[in-house]
Amino acid sequence: MNWKNIFPQFEPPLIELIEKEAVQRSFAAGDIIMRTGQYIKSTVLVLEGRIKIYRENQDGGEFLIYYLEPGQACAVSMICAIQSHTSELMAVAEEDTEVLMIPVHLMDDMMNQYKTWYQFVIQTYRARFDELLSVVDNIAFxxxxxxxxxxxxxxxxxxxxxxxxxxxxxxxxxxxxxxxxxxxxxxxxxxxxxxxxxxxxxxxx
Amino acid sequence: MNWKNIFPQFEPPLIELIEKEAVQRSFAAGDIIMRTGQYIKSTVLVLEGRIKIYRENQDGGEFLIYYLEPGQACAVSMICAIQSHTSELMAVAEEDTEVLMIPVHLMDDMMNQYKTWYQFVIQTYRARFDELLSVVDNIAFxxxxxxxxxxxxxxxxxxxxxxxxxxxxxxxxxxxxxxxxxxxxxxxxxxxxxxxxxxxxxxxx
DNA sequence: CAGCCTTCGTGACAGTAATCACAGCTATCC
DNA sequence: GGATAGCTGTGATTACTGTCACGAAGGCTG
The missing domain is CATH 1.10.10.10 (Winged helix-like DNA-binding domain superfamily/Winged helix DNA-binding domain)
Structure with missing residues (x-):
C-alpha cells in the first residue's frame, strides 16, 4: 500500500530509508502486537486499522490508555526502542491493521539526520503524554x-x-x-x- | 552553586553553553513555578530541593503526579518548550528549590549538537512517562x-x-x-x- | 493564663460502584 | 425446531469512600 500519503510530512530521503529498511506487517483484529514485559525491537507506525493500547494488572483487570490510528506511532515503542527497555503496555489490533516496523538500531541516526523524523517523534511524545494526562484526569476526578x-x-x-x-x-x-x-x-x-x-x-x- | 556535579553526564561544550545561556533561579517552599495554562519559555532543570508536579481540576481538586528531584528535569517543560505549547500541569516548590532555566530557543540546537543532552531528554521522557503510567495503575486498580x-x-x-x-x-x-x-x-x-x-x-x- | 488555630480521632450517614443472582432475548449451529 | 452461547436488564446486597458534625489535644500569641 502507498503509505507515503499517511505520513506526508516525511522528507524524501527519509522515505527512501524507511522504504529500504522497514518491514510492513499485517495483524488481524484481535492479534496481540506487543505484550507487557516484551522486549522491543521495532518502532511501530500505524498505516491502517486501529490499535488499542492498554494496561494490564496481575489479576486480569485491564485499562484502556488510548487508541492508535493511521498516521500515529507508538510512543512507548519509540522510547523503549531507543533505550532497549521492555514495554509496560499491551497493544492489540482492534481491527485488521497494517503497520510499518522500523528496526530500533536505525532510530538514533534517523533522529540526527532527518528533521522531519525528529519532529514526528517529539510530536508523538507530546500527544501521548497529553492523552495519558487526560486519562489521569478522568479516573482521578x-x-x-x-x-x-x-x-x-x-x-x-x-x-x-x-x-x-x-x-x-x-x-x-x-x-x-x-x-x-x-x-x-x-x-x-x-x-x-x-x-x-x-x-x-x-x-x- | 556547582551544578556540574548534579549533571555529570553532560559533555564539556554543553556545560559551557548552559553556563553562558541558562539562568539560575531560586524558589522558596510554596512558590508556584509553573501554573496550568501558562506559556512555557524555559526548560527547567532541578539543582536542589523538590518540586511537586500536580494536576488541578476546575473545582479546586488537585492530584499529585510526581516529584522532581535534583538531577531531574520537567518533561512537560521540554515537550511544551519545543512545541511552544502551554503547560497542563502545576509545578510548586515543596522545599526551597534551586533550578536552572534554559531558554526554549536553544532546545533544537542542543538536541542536534549535544549527544548527552539528547540522551538526557529521551531519558527524561521515558522516566516521566513511566511514572505517569504507575500513577494510572494506582488509581485504576x-x-x-x-x-x-x-x-x-x-x-x-x-x-x-x-x-x-x-x-x-x-x-x-x-x-x-x-x-x-x-x-x-x-x-x-x-x-x-x-x-x-x-x-x-x-x-x- | 486565656484565646485561638491547626491537627487529629471518630461516629453517623449518603452515594457510587462492585458483586451476586437470575431472567429474558437474539443469533447461530446442528 | 431445539439446544446453546452470548448479550442485556434489573433487583438485592455489600464495600469503599466522601461528607457532615463535633470534640479533644497540641502549640502559638498576646
Whole structure:
C-alpha cells in the first residue's frame, strides 16, 4: 500500500530509508502486537486499522490508555526502542491493521539526520503524554457516568461512526468496571435521550 | 552553586553553553513555578530541593503526579518548550528549590549538537512517562489503602527520611481524597504496626 | 493564663460502584 | 425446531469512600 500519503510530512530521503529498511506487517483484529514485559525491537507506525493500547494488572483487570490510528506511532515503542527497555503496555489490533516496523538500531541516526523524523517523534511524545494526562484526569476526578460519556465520545470520534458496534462487556473491560454498572449507566443515558441502545450496538444522538 | 556535579553526564561544550545561556533561579517552599495554562519559555532543570508536579481540576481538586528531584528535569517543560505549547500541569516548590532555566530557543540546537543532552531528554521522557503510567495503575486498580501505602513509601524514598513531616490534610490533597479517610486508614496502618502517628509527623517502620 | 488555630480521632450517614443472582432475548449451529 | 452461547436488564446486597458534625489535644500569641 502507498503509505507515503499517511505520513506526508516525511522528507524524501527519509522515505527512501524507511522504504529500504522497514518491514510492513499485517495483524488481524484481535492479534496481540506487543505484550507487557516484551522486549522491543521495532518502532511501530500505524498505516491502517486501529490499535488499542492498554494496561494490564496481575489479576486480569485491564485499562484502556488510548487508541492508535493511521498516521500515529507508538510512543512507548519509540522510547523503549531507543533505550532497549521492555514495554509496560499491551497493544492489540482492534481491527485488521497494517503497520510499518522500523528496526530500533536505525532510530538514533534517523533522529540526527532527518528533521522531519525528529519532529514526528517529539510530536508523538507530546500527544501521548497529553492523552495519558487526560486519562489521569478522568479516573482521578470523574465518576463512572462521566467517564463513560467521555469514552463513547472518544470512541465515536476515533471510528468516525455514530453507531458504535461494541458490547457493554467490552466497554466495562476498557474502563475497568463491570458489565452491570455500564448497562445501568447506559440505560440512564438512553432515558436522558443521549443515545439509543441496540444489541451489540449503541447509537449516539 | 556547582551544578556540574548534579549533571555529570553532560559533555564539556554543553556545560559551557548552559553556563553562558541558562539562568539560575531560586524558589522558596510554596512558590508556584509553573501554573496550568501558562506559556512555557524555559526548560527547567532541578539543582536542589523538590518540586511537586500536580494536576488541578476546575473545582479546586488537585492530584499529585510526581516529584522532581535534583538531577531531574520537567518533561512537560521540554515537550511544551519545543512545541511552544502551554503547560497542563502545576509545578510548586515543596522545599526551597534551586533550578536552572534554559531558554526554549536553544532546545533544537542542543538536541542536534549535544549527544548527552539528547540522551538526557529521551531519558527524561521515558522516566516521566513511566511514572505517569504507575500513577494510572494506582488509581485504576488500587483502593485508597494501597494508594496511601504507595504514597508514603514514595514520599519516604524521595525525602530519604523515615519520619515524614506531613499532615493528613496534605496527603488527602495529594491523593484527591479527604482528611477523614486518610486519618482512618492511617489509624488502621498503625494498628497493623506499619507506622506510628505523631502530630504533623508519621514514623514509618 | 486565656484565646485561638491547626491537627487529629471518630461516629453517623449518603452515594457510587462492585458483586451476586437470575431472567429474558437474539443469533447461530446442528 | 431445539439446544446453546452470548448479550442485556434489573433487583438485592455489600464495600469503599466522601461528607457532615463535633470534640479533644497540641502549640502559638498576646
Amino acid at each position: 470523574r465518576n463512572m457516568d462521566e467517564r463513560l460519556e467521555f469514552f463513547l465520545k472518544r470512541y465515536s470520534e476515533k471510528t468516525g461512526k455514530k453507531k458504535l458496534e461494541i458490547s457493554h462487556q467490552q466497554i466495562a473491560d476498557d474502563l475497568n468496571s463491570s458489565r452491570e454498572v455500564i448497562s445501568r449507566l447506559l440505560k440512564k443515558m438512553e432515558q436522558r435521550n443521549l443515545l439509543k441502545l441496540h444489541r451489540n450496538m449503541i447509537e449516539l444522538f | 488500587r483502593n485508597m489503602d494501597e494508594r496511601l501505602e504507595f504514597f508514603l513509601k514514595r514520599y519516604s524514598e524521595k525525602t530519604g527520611k523515615k519520619k515524614l513531616e506531613i499532615s493528613h490534610q496534605q496527603i488527602a490533597d495529594d491523593l484527591n481524597s479527604s482528611r477523614e479517610v486518610i486519618s482512618r486508614l492511617l489509624k488502621k496502618m498503625e494498628q497493623r504496626n506499619l507506622l506510628k502517628l505523631h502530630r504533623n509527623m508519621i514514623e514509618l517502620f
